[in-house]
Amino acid sequence: MTGTRVRVRFAPSPTGDLHVGGARSALFTWLFARHHGGDFILRIEDTDRRRYVEGSVEGILESLRWLGLEWDEGPYFQSERLAIYREHAERLVAQGDAYPCYCTPERLEQVRNEQRARGEPPGYDRRCRHLSPDERAAFEAQGLTPAIRFKMPESGTTVVPDLLRGHITFENRLLEDPVILKSDGFPTYHLAAMVDDHLMGITHVTRGEEWLPSAPLHVRIIQAFGWDLPVFVHLPVILRPDGKGKLSKRDGAVGVLEYKKAGYLPEALVNYLALLGWSAGDREIFSREELIRLFSLEDINPSPARFSFDKLAWMNQYYINHIISLDDLTIRCIPFLRAAGLVSAAAEDPASPEHAYVRSVVALLKDRLKTLAEVVELTSFFFTEGTEDYPAELLVPKKTEPALVLEALDRTRAILETADFADEAGMEAALRALAEQLGLKAGQLFMPIRVAVTGRTVSPGLFETLRVVGRTRTLARLDVARAKLRAYVAQQAAAAG
RNA sequence: GCCCCCAUCGUCUAGAGGCCUAGGACACCACCCUUUCAAGGUGGAGAUCGCGGGUUCGAAUCCCGCUGGGGGUACCA
Secondary structure: OOOOOOEEEEOOOOOOOOEHHHHHHHHHHHHHHHHOOOEEEEEEOOOOHHHOOOOHHHHHHHHHHHHOOOOOEEEEEHHHOHHHHHHHHHHHHHOOOEEEEOOOHHHHHHHHHHHHHOOOOOOOOOHHHHOOHHHHHHHHHOOOOOEEEEOOOOOOEEEEEEOOOEEEEEEHHHOOOOEEEOOOOOEOHHHHHHHHHHHOOOOEEEEEHHHHHHHHHHHHHHHHHOOOOOEEEEEOOEEOOOOOOEOOHHHOOOEHHHHHHOOOOHHHHHHHHHHOOOOOOOOOOOOHHHHHHHOOHHHOOOOOEEOOHHHHHHHHHHHHHHHOOHHHHHHHHHHHHHHOOOOOHHHHOOOOHHHHHHHHHHHHHOOOOOOOOHHHHHHHHHOOOOOOOOOHHHHOOOOOOHHHHHHHHHHHHHHHHHOOOOOHHHHHHHHHHHHHHHOOOHHHHHHHHHHHHHOOOOOOOHHHHHHHHOHHHHHHHHHHHHHHHHHHHHHHHHHHO
16 A cells, blocks of 8 residues: 555444544544545445434534544535446446345345244345346336345355454355345445445545444455455444443433533544544543654554543543643633623623633633533623522531621621732731631631632632622622621521520 | 454553563542642552463463453345
8 A cells, every 4th residue: 555645534324413433433534644644535425315314414514523623525425426336236237246136125024034933044045146037027027126236155255354453254155145226226335335435546444343244245346346455444333331332322422512512622532532442652642733643543452442431521621721721711611601691792802801801710710620511600600790599508617606607707898898809818818817816717717708709619719719700799799698697697596586 | 043353450551472560541549738629749449461271481462262242144324
């Protein structure tokens, strides 16, 4: 293959969302193309009208774009190339490598059932392969539209060379005559993919290992046409987290776009997927450029790997916390805040004050965000006048009394009324001094203030939060908390008395 | 059932005959840091390299068998 320009393709069928398994195959293929400066071609294998899902092509394209896997050619649609496949099928018939089959699905089913009943392996009995001209004419006279089957050799072996597994030998007698052109005029994968891969000049056929058992068919079909074999690379499948079977829709978020929606970074997904079955030493974090530079098909681990939601989540958080910049993170968070109605369209303009404010909020969350979507839940109180409602009990930490907390909040308000909100250290010093005067530990004072200002017990650092929320809203929220607490104290007294 | 592929900590993996008292990462546990939650730091537990035979002075690394797991067995891809 040296001297030949690398041309590879990703060829999904539009039967649903692009899921992470397909995305990884696409990624490996794309990385290989980019590493060699070759071409990455996109082809839609829409030859099964019954399984076609409306809108899935758009979803697949969006998924690939989001992941940054830009294609150089296509998308080609097999449904638009029917004449080509028919021509090729007829050529095989003409040269004696294929034949029309008039068997109905019912008969095929019946044959299989009988074989099973007799304890034989189920398979096509090749009736139509041995039809006499008269019998054939009789079927034609009935007006039956035949499917076309490929003639597999009935003895001997077929060897499939695979880049990751070496040469695999199959017994021909155990293989069937596959339908290559259906009676509806559409080709099956076996014909369409081989014809397209040849016509499109594909040098390396990367595909899931579920294709390995039919690879000898493909080798024979290619040889029947007199073409050169491409390099076959059967990629390992991705298993469910528990290892019991292939990863599928039932196992949780499996669609690429679901991860986009959930606030995952495409970089993180790409990095995670690249490491599932491939590695380059002990390192784990690779930029797109590094992946391209280091990637090699030969280094793919041929054993199937389990998908780990945990590790992907860690990778995503790592990218948010350590890899991308604050400016970048801000820009990526804004669509989520917009969707939640927390910021206006103006925030999208990096020069706007609102954008700057979002940036100051996001800065406090950078080490705490696991996904972009979390930014909404974690920061809502920065974008509203007051906080969400909370029970008064939340203001009273363990081992403190409501009355004491009330006094603490009263005095906190007095301090913050005149404090410099830009001076975090100053506020902290003043409030630490107050805690000491009240005989409280720092945390016992900080928690009620946190709850008053944020409406919750978990938040970014207290003083940076105060700085960003600002004096006006802080004092108003302290007043709400104090009123809440006063009512709570009164109610307790009434209950006691 | 039959055919094919695969096999290192729970998981993803490093390892291409001596560098391995098997390394890293996630998850887990402890401690440190600490105003909450994270992040970060330090340490720990965790794999007789699925089992059994070979080959070799020497095997996680090569060969064979077994077992286990996965995939396929459609006029679906």
